[in-house]
Amino acid sequence: MDDRVARIASIANVQAYNSHMVQKYVDGAPHVKHASLRALYSRILIQVFDNAVRYSSIPRVLDLGAGEGSVTRSFLELGASVVAVDISEYQLNELKDKCKHYGERLEIYCDDVNSALENLEGKFDVVVANSFLHHVPDYISFIKSSVSVLGEHGQFFSFQDPLKYRSLSHWERLFSDFAYLSWRVFRGDIMGGVARRLRRKKGIYLDDSVEDNSEYHVVRGGVDQDAIWGVLDGEGFDCDVISYFSTQSRVFQPVGTILGVKNTFSVVAVK
Numbered sequence: 001m002d003d004r005v006a007r008i009a010s011i012a013n014v015q016a017y018n019s020h021m022v023q024k025y026v027d028g029a030p031h032v033k034h035a036s037l038r039a040l041y042s043r044i045l046i047q048v049f050d051n052a053v054r055y056s057s058i059p060r061v062l063d064l065g066a067g068e069g070s071v072t073r074s075f076l077e078l079g080a081s082v083v084a085v086d087i088s089e090y091q092l093n094e095l096k097d098k099c100k101h102y103g104e105r106l107e108i109y110c111d112d113v114n115s116a117l118e119n120l121e122g123k124f125d126v127v128v129a130n131s132f133l134h135h136v137p138d139y140i141s142f143i144k145s146s147v148s149v150l151g152e153h154g155q156f157f158s159f160q161d162p163l164k165y166r167s168l169s170h171w172e173r174l175f176s177d178f179a180y181l182s183w184r185v186f187r188g189d190i191m192g193g194v195a196r197r198l199r200r201k202k203g204i205y206l207d208d209s210v211e212d213n214s215e216y217h218v219v220r221g222g223v224d225q226d227a228i229w230g231v232l233d234g235e236g237f238d239c240d241v242i243s244y245f246s247t248q249s250r251v252f253q254p255v256g257t258i259l260g261v262k263n264t265f266s267v268v269a270v271k
């Protein structure tokens with residue numbers, strides 16, 4: 001096995017177990033919580049890096065919605081230079097702290113991704129949106145803007161977005177819902193959770209509700225992988241949609257994987 005997979009996965013491990021930011025976030029973020037998903041993410045990320053390094057000895061990566069820096073740090077570790085953009089100053093302070101050893105290969109901007117995309121200079125070899133598309137209401141326009149800053153042979157890479165619910169089979173929906181509920185029951189605030197679910201079922205979302213925002217993807221139909229493929233194909237990319245199973249439950253994660261359930265996806269698009 002490529003020993004970089006273990007190295008990059010171990011960076012994700014550090015995020016999972018060493019961050020004061022948040023047992024609560026980790027518990028609710030399957031791609032950070034489960035070793036199998038961290039390994040999948042590491043393999044895809046290395047594949048993207050290896051492809052980029054064929055054309056540029058120090059690939060230039062743009063990490064959009066970089067958060068506290070797991071992807072940024074992975075690309076820096078492999079030898080890329082990274083521009084990290086996030087709207088949260090708090091998250092970026094964490095990122096800066098974690099990545100301070102990489103010196104001038106890192107630039108950080110606290111900004112909305114859309115305004116950053118308008119203002120950034122130069123072209124990129126890779127644009128990454130990790131666990132991010134489901135935070136962007138018009139993710140199709142966002143992807144179009146993102147790929148416009150890519151140079152020749154540029155790549156778009158996303159990971160950990162929920163597949164469009166309507167594309168799941170009845171069985172996959174049932175299994176995913178049951179896995180989620182089995183985890184949710186142990187998180188407390190059951191009555192609050194039920195009340196929120198009923199409210200959202202009526203189409204009522206509260207902008208100032210942390211729960212509504214953090215569960216955005218759970219309640220608003222998932223992210224349309226086919227539309228994304230169509231856009232990237234139309235822009236001349238060779239686009240691969242990689243589907244996999246992801247759930248918060250430690251028990252159901254391996255079971256769903258073995259049964260071949262798919263509810264989440266990654267995109268790797270190469271020009």
Ligand SMILES: C[S@@+](CC[C@H](N)C(=O)[O-])C[C@H]1O[C@@H](n2cnc3c(N)ncnc32)[C@H](O)[C@@H]1O
Nearest residue numbers: 065066067086087088091111112113130131135
């Ligand atoms: C789920 S986190 C993902 C963080 C990181 N990419 C990762 O995989 O660990 C989503 C991040 O997107 C950021 N974010 C959300 N909307 C944004 C926007 N419009 N512009 C910039 N950052 C945004 C949030 O502050 C948060 O750090």
